Amino acid sequence: MSVAFDKVLDARGLACPMPIIKARQEINTLQPQNVLKVLSTDRGSVKDFQGWAQTAKNVELLAQETETENGKEVYVHYVKRVS
């Protein structure tokens, strides 16, 4: 899948709640309409990013995908700052 993004947050190896907390900090440094690509190895992040995007007023979840890297699954989330 090719989703255009403006910045990457590498949250691999970080346990919950860190992927969301760091994504929230990063998104607040972006310009509106810019997209953050988040990499996480925490499987729980898939549902959590969906829930967070529904809750947060300035965030839209554009896409999610799962990649395999050296036999380990990496969960990728594309998050747009809306306003």
Added chain:
Amino acid sequence: MTKPEAQGTEWTVREQKEHLDRRANFFILDVRNRDEFAAWKIEGRETPSTLNIPYFEMLEQGGKDGFVESIIAYTQGELVGQLPKDRPILTVCAKGDTSAYVADGLRQLGYHALNLQGGMRAWGNFYEMNPVTESRELSVYQIGRPARGCLSYIIVSDGQAALIDPLRHIETYLDLARAKGFQIERVIDTHGHADHISGGPALAGRLDRPYYLHPYDGIHPIDVLPARVPFEYLHDGQTLSVGKARIQALHVPGHTLGNVACLLNEAYLFTGDSIFINSIARPDLGGRGETWAGLHYHSLRRLLELPDTTVVLPGHFSSPREANVDGLFIASLGELREKNEGLRIAQEGEDAFVQYILQSLPDFPPPYVEIKRVNGGLLVVDEEKASELELGKNVCALAQAYQAAAP
């Protein structure tokens, strides 16, 4: 962000279980996302009052930069009056990290908050052992995973043991064998499990002892591929002995094509997934529910021919409320003949039974196809993946069992 202090501010899953068992007065704040909470939550014979607020809602609606500061702001703004001050509040999440911050925030506001160490993952992997009977001639132990509703058994006679349906964490059984001084001689799986990863092949391999399975369950029903794990063929009527105990295999297909019940000394019936306490097994996890429902009927009728005094020891439970006062999941066949809805309907004839079964099937859990692959040695997974596949409570019984279990 530094992690909150652990000392005196956490419960282990064992401590939590003790509090549940003695119906202690505490409150649960579960901060997982709403889907995970809806699928699986902490239950006891009496389940404490429980509130689910996903941590990211606290973070976002609390609106502060720091997580703990957001939790404090959210609690002061939104949760006033919803959290008790007069009893402990157990905070729960998937793995126990996030809920530690939540407990920290609540304590700063004066609540008696404790974090569940290791979260739902640790709870899912927690084991409990209860003796069914204990003597030199014959001991039977029921070993279960309370959060998942999976049950396994050890039969010991004259220092020799047979394991029935051992669960994934095989150290549990090896530790018990050392502590009680018995030798594990035989390992039996009543069937190819779909809801959990069997400890059978690993234990048999470690101890160099035979692993028994009915050959029909040596074939993955969806993939139609043969197992790559070595096993001895278990067949109907076969008798295995350990010490003075004799275990007779009864082939009772239905839940799987190779499901076997084990009758010990003509007194104890290890039903595998056929008869449970409050329900019966579903026949559709192999993808052939309509075809297998009739087999299931004839198998249950066969088991119902055993004497009323036969002690039933099931492979699963659906609710902690099915336990007796000693915490055992156990009942006489005579009692179940009257009380168990599935068995009552089996006594009404095949048509009524098949109709009842096909109207009572819960959704098919997608990981179950993969778990069967793991159990047949067709797929190898690491600890992380194994825990993910096994997440939640088993769904091997009919739907009514879970409706009845809902708080």
